[in-house]
Amino acid sequence: QKEVEQNSGPLSVPEGAIASLNCTYSDRGSQSFFWYRQYSGKSPELIMSIYSNGDKEDGRFTAQLNKASQYVSLLIRDSQPSDSATYLCAVLASGGSYIPTFGRGTSLIVHP
Amino acid sequence: EPEVTQTPSHQVTQMGQEVILRCVPISNHLYFYWYRQILGQKVEFLVSFYNNEISEKSEIFDDQFSVERPDGSNFTLKIRSTKLEDSAMYFCASSEPAGANVLTFGAGSRLTVL
Numbered sequence: 639q640k641e642v643e644q645n646s647g648p649l650s651v652p653e654g655a656i657a658s659l660n661c662t663y664s665d666r667g668s669q670s671f672f673w674y675r676q677y678s679g680k681s682p683e684l685i686m687s688i689y690s691n692g693d694k695e696d697g698r699f700t701a702q703l704n705k706a707s708q709y710v711s712l713l714i715r716d717s718q719p720s721d722s723a724t725y726l727c728a729v730l731a732s733g734g735s736y737i738p739t740f741g742r743g744t745s746l747i748v749h750p
Numbered sequence: 751e752p753e754v755t756q757t758p759s760h761q762v763t764q765m766g767q768e769v770i771l772r773c774v775p776i777s778n779h780l781y782f783y784w785y786r787q788i789l790g791q792k793v794e795f796l797v798s799f800y801n802n803e804i805s806e807k808s809e810i811f812d813d814q815f816s817v818e819r820p821d822g823s824n825f826t827l828k829i830r831s832t833k834l835e836d837s838a839m840y841f842c843a844s845s846e847p848a849g850a851n852v853l854t855f856g857a858g859s860r861l862t863v864l
Contacts, residue, residue: 670851681841681855682793726793730851736781737806738851740793 640665640731642741650747657714659725659744664708667732671703671710674726676743682726686712717748752776754856756842762862766831771859773825773842782825783843783853784817786810793841799825832863 641664651657659673670689674682688694688701688710700713710729714721724745728738755774763769775782784796797807797817804817816828825844829836839860843853 672852676793681858682853683855684852687852735806736851737783737795737798738853739795740785742792 640668640729640739642727642729642739644725644727644741644744646742647745648747649744650749651717653717653719653748653750655717655748657717657721657746657748659712659714659727659746661710661712661727661729661741662708663710663727663729663731665729665731665733666705666708668705668708668729669732670730670738671701672728672730672738673699673701673710673712674728674740676724676726678723682740685725714746717746719748719750722746722748752778752854754842754844754854756840756856756859758859759857760860760862762864763832765834765863769829769832769836769861771827771829771840771842771861773827773856774823775825775842775844776846776854777823778846779844779854780847781805781845782819783845784827785841785843785855786838787841787858788835788838796827796840829861832861834863837861837863 673685676682686701694701698715702711724743726743727741782799797811839858842856
């Protein structure tokens, strides 16, 4: 069973702070990693994908990947109340499947 | 911006009834998926579809479920005899050939089985 683990939270941060969301995965051969945002009652929407070790930045979002530690994170700088949502980590495991496996998600609350 | 369209947005049905959920994927996408999310739980993969056939399916996708692409635009999920535990949000997703694992999700169909 290929697992993707996230702390369910909630993670509460003040407006303007950096929010750090973490994800670990069990399949060492995983190659593709995704962060989705899901507002309550809505569908997941892709924020970022990352495929190689290191950091990838897109606006206020930075994804960090460490394959040796089997760890991927998402940093949100200058957090806004509109960032309050559940953040889902998804991992594409090895073995030829094209199906991302989702974690349970971390609930983020940004308070004014 | 292209989007994945799902209907109905909400369906209430009696246990044992058949339900069909419909999806119109993004027009140039070739990979189609159904996921479900039981309230408060994780997004779970059901089935993927490519080149007019199922490419992968999960343990959840048993004989009660079927998928079909009846024409060039629609992609349907049928649940033959609904159970209480089928109550969930069902998401259709699609992806383009070059990024087969980057999914665009529809808004979802909420199924309530009474």
